Amino acid sequence: xxxxxxxxxxxxxxxxxxxxxxxxxxxxxxxxxxxxxxxxxxxxxxxxxxxxxxxxxxxxxxxxxxxxxxxxxxxxxxxxxxxxxxxxxxxxxxxxxxxxxxxxxxxxxxxxxxxxxxxxxxxxxxxxxxxxxxxxxxxxxxxxxxxxxxxxxxxxxxxxxxxxxxxxxxxxxxxxxxxxxxxxxxxxxxxxxxxxxxxxxxxxxxxxxxxxxxxxxxxxxxxxxxxxxxxxxxxxxxxxxxxxxxxxxxxxxxxxxxxxxxxxxxxxxxxxxxxxxxxxxxxxxxxxxxxxxxxxxxxxxxxxxxxxxxxxxxxxxxxxxxxxxxxxxxxxxxxxxxxxxxxxxxxxxxxxxxxxxxxxxxxxxxxxxxxxxxxxxxxxxxxxxxxxxxxxxxxxxxxxxxxxxxxxxxxxxxxxxxx
Amino acid sequence: xxxxxxxxxxxxxxxxxxxxxxxxxxxxxxxxxxxxxxxxxxxxxxxxxxxxxxxxxxxxxxxxxxxxxxxxxxxxxxxxxxxxxxxxxxxxxxxxxxxxxxxxxxxxxxxxxxxxxxxxxxxxxxxxxxxxxxxxxxxxxxxxxxxxxxxxxxxxxxxxxxxxxxxxxxxxxxxxxxxxxxxxxxxxxxxxxxxxxxxxxxxxxxxxxxxxxxxxxxxxxxxxxxxxxxxxxxxxxxxxxxxxxxxxxxxxxxxxxxxxxx
Ligand SMILES: Nc1ncnc2c1ncn2[C@@H]1O[C@H](COP(=O)(O)OP(=O)(O)OP(=O)(O)O)[C@@H](O)[C@H]1O
Ligand SMILES: [Mg+2]
Numbered sequence: 001x002x003x004x005x006x007x008x009x010x011x012x013x014x015x016x017x018x019x020x021x022x023x024x025x026x027x028x029x030x031x032x033x034x035x036x037x038x039x040x041x042x043x044x045x046x047x048x049x050x051x052x053x054x055x056x057x058x059x060x061x062x063x064x065x066x067x068x069x070x071x072x073x074x075x076x077x078x079x080x081x082x083x084x085x086x087x088x089x090x091x092x093x094x095x096x097x098x099x100x101x102x103x104x105x106x107x108x109x110x111x112x113x114x115x116x117x118x119x120x121x122x123x124x125x126x127x128x129x130x131x132x133x134x135x136x137x138x139x140x141x142x143x144x145x146x147x148x149x150x151x152x153x154x155x156x157x158x159x160x161x162x163x164x165x166x167x168x169x170x171x172x173x174x175x176x177x178x179x180x181x182x183x184x185x186x187x188x189x190x191x192x193x194x195x196x197x198x199x200x201x202x203x204x205x206x207x208x209x210x211x212x213x214x215x216x217x218x219x220x221x222x223x224x225x226x227x228x229x230x231x232x233x234x235x236x237x238x239x240x241x242x243x244x245x246x247x248x249x250x251x252x253x254x255x256x257x258x259x260x261x262x263x264x265x266x267x268x269x270x271x272x273x274x275x276x277x278x279x280x281x282x283x284x285x286x287x288x289x290x291x292x293x294x295x296x297x298x299x300x301x302x303x304x305x306x307x308x309x310x311x312x313x314x315x316x317x318x319x320x321x322x323x324x325x326x327x328x329x330x331x332x333x334x335x336x337x338x339x340x341x342x343x344x345x346x347x348x349x350x351x352x353x354x355x356x357x358x359x360x361x362x363x364x365x366x367x368x369x370x371x372x373x374x375x376x377x378x379x380x381x382x383x384x385x386x387x388x389x390x391x392x393x394x395x396x397x398x399x400x401x402x403x404x405x406x407x408x409x410x411x412x413x414x415x416x417x418x419x
Numbered sequence: 420x421x422x423x424x425x426x427x428x429x430x431x432x433x434x435x436x437x438x439x440x441x442x443x444x445x446x447x448x449x450x451x452x453x454x455x456x457x458x459x460x461x462x463x464x465x466x467x468x469x470x471x472x473x474x475x476x477x478x479x480x481x482x483x484x485x486x487x488x489x490x491x492x493x494x495x496x497x498x499x500x501x502x503x504x505x506x507x508x509x510x511x512x513x514x515x516x517x518x519x520x521x522x523x524x525x526x527x528x529x530x531x532x533x534x535x536x537x538x539x540x541x542x543x544x545x546x547x548x549x550x551x552x553x554x555x556x557x558x559x560x561x562x563x564x565x566x567x568x569x570x571x572x573x574x575x576x577x578x579x580x581x582x583x584x585x586x587x588x589x590x591x592x593x594x595x596x597x598x599x600x601x602x603x604x605x606x607x608x609x610x611x612x613x614x615x616x617x618x619x620x621x622x623x624x625x626x627x628x629x630x631x632x633x634x635x636x637x638x639x640x641x642x643x644x645x646x647x648x649x650x651x652x653x654x655x656x657x658x659x660x661x662x663x664x665x666x667x668x669x670x671x672x673x674x675x676x677x678x679x680x681x
Contacts, residue, residue: 064515065515066511066514066515086517086519087517089515089516089517090517092515094511094515096508096511096512098508099507099508100507100508100509100510100511100512101508101509101512102435102439102507102509102512103507104438104439104442104443105435105438105439109438113431113434113435113512114512114516116427116428116430116431117427117428117431117513117516117518118516118517119425119427119517145442161512
């Protein structure tokens with residue numbers, strides 16, 4: 001009897017985040033988050049993966065009490081997000097996806113503002129600020145105005161700020177977006193250290209599968225507001241039994257021809273097209289998909305909830321992007337050479353190594369020129385592709401980043417207007 | 420909607436406003452210069468063929484109004500800057516912190532009131548140098564009172580700005596705000612002409628302008644007299660109206676701000 005009671009109590013404490021049928025509907029029609037349920041153990045690092053617009057940020061915003069949920073419920077650190085928002089906010093730190101620094105303050109002042117807002121005492125505050133500046137290697141720029149920082153420096157400062165008050169739960173929304181590999185690595189290390197030494201529970205969203213693989217104990221893949229997979233990275237990969245054989249073609253147009261031939265083979269469990277080209281090619285591709293032009297193959301490029309009229313959520317398509325798109329379209333329709341980079345077919349095959357000769361023969365007989373063949377064990381990229389039907393490398397692609405950058409520039413302009 | 424207040428949070432938001440104000444030198448200079456031009460062109464220009472009222476010359480008559488103009492513009496804009504905080508994302512940083520929105524907005528209001536009043540003090544000095552005031556002991560006392568009045572006036576208008584800023588979501592509404600809110604408030608505040616000489620409809624409109632009472636109160640402080648229309652207790656009436664307006668605006672601003680989502 002008592003045993004049961006105790007174990008119940010323990011499990012309750014262990015689940016520092018408990019989400020039940022959480023739903024967010026925007027403007028009565030956009031189901032951004034559609035009844036998701038999951039729990040996070042104390043001290044766990046959970047990764048959110050999902051295509052653009054899948055609902056990752058919306059979920060975090062609800063858990064952080066910044067957005068009111070439409071339906072369902074959730075507790076963070078034992079506090080209900082609706083009824084006890086203050087206690088929830090005391091338990092969390094949040095590094096937002098979009099920039100939230102005060103550009104007119106210095107780096108140190110931004111941290112100081114945060115420390116005071118979270119009620120850190122002077123001595124602790126000053127010490128932590130120095131410590132965090134050291135971690136993100138901004139000590140020598142700490143007294144410069146943030147508007148003079150590079151993008152990567154701003155991102156590092158934001159991460160430092162989110163960690164400053166040593167929260168119990170930390171939300172990191174694409175923490176390393178746009179950082180160079182070296183900085184990314186040092187941020188990873190810090191995240192890990194924080195997690196281990198301070199037992200901070202972390203939810204992080206990312207489009208870098210290697211980041212999720214490296215840091216996260218479990219990975220939650222979300223698509224169209226629903227959870228499509230939730231497991232440890234190794235189990236997720238193990239689900240895709242077999243091997244991935246990648247066929248790279250010189251001429252992407254042949255994919256349309258070769259695909260049906262491959263589909264006939266019962267030992268090929270799935271076929272996916274992965275675009276690997278320059279950003280123009282990928283971008284123009286997305287637009288074509290959107291306009292309903294047939295491209296014969298379903299390359300994942302549609303961004304739910306992002307129509308061409310509202311890139312980045314606000315305002316019209318930036319002229320720059322328009323021009324680039326126009327260029328891309330013209331290239332695609334007209335005299336585009338074969339310069340858009342090779343395209344790749346990923347086949348999920350039982351016992352891949354043994355099938356390669358057969359596959360090569362088949363392609364050869366079809367009169368198609370192969371550029372290269374590659375064999376590898378399924379990675380998280382492959383898992384992502386198999387459950388969402390989209391190539392994750394597209395999701396962090398130029399398109400969104402350009403839109404986002406545009407918005408930042410636009411905002412900077414707005415500020416200047418104000419004087 | 421009773422939310423606990425955090426002194427530290429109020430202070431830090433206030434501090435931020437002051438720092439930002441101080442760093443935007445161009446803004447300080449341009450708004451002081453603007454008021455200065457008003458004083459020179461209208462005060463001296465119009466003043467050369469308008470006699471003034473009673474013992475008060477036209478420049479002196481206008482000076483409190485022009486100070487009021489600086490207060491009005493400064494305070495409404497600093498309230499409306501919640502739009503910018505939202506656009507630039509910094510609002511999220513404040514809203515996700517474990518402090519009540521009331522604390523944040525009180526910090527904002529105090530900060531806006533402080534910066535706009537600093538502006539007002541600078542203008543008061545400029546007008547003084549131009550000879551708008553008679554330097555007596557009484558005036559010195561009045562000037563100190565005027566600083567208190569400035570804080571009172573601006574707090575309410577920052578509240579108004581916050582209310583507007585929390586309702587509107589983009590810069591584009593800015594033009595509308597300026598044309599349909601700030602300018603009418605300014606024009607009807609009795610800067611250029613006394614209320615008792617204008618036609619009745621205009622008089623009524625002026626009586627509905629809270630800024631009118633602010634300017635009245637400033638005149639009481641700086642010139643020792645107000646409009647005959649409100650009588651010898653005009654300062655008390657004005658004070659009462661302003662306090663009421665303040666309470667209303669701070670309440671409405673706080674409410675609308677608390678309701679807004681990111
Ligand atoms: N304030 C809002 N009003 C209306 N719709 C919104 C709002 N915020 C988000 N959405 C919509 O909700 C959906 C989910 O958006 P969300 O930002 O959560 O996606 P995400 O998974 O974080 O994507 P990304 O990888 O691009 O950051 C999208 O369709 C988006 O357009
Ligand atoms: Mg997001």
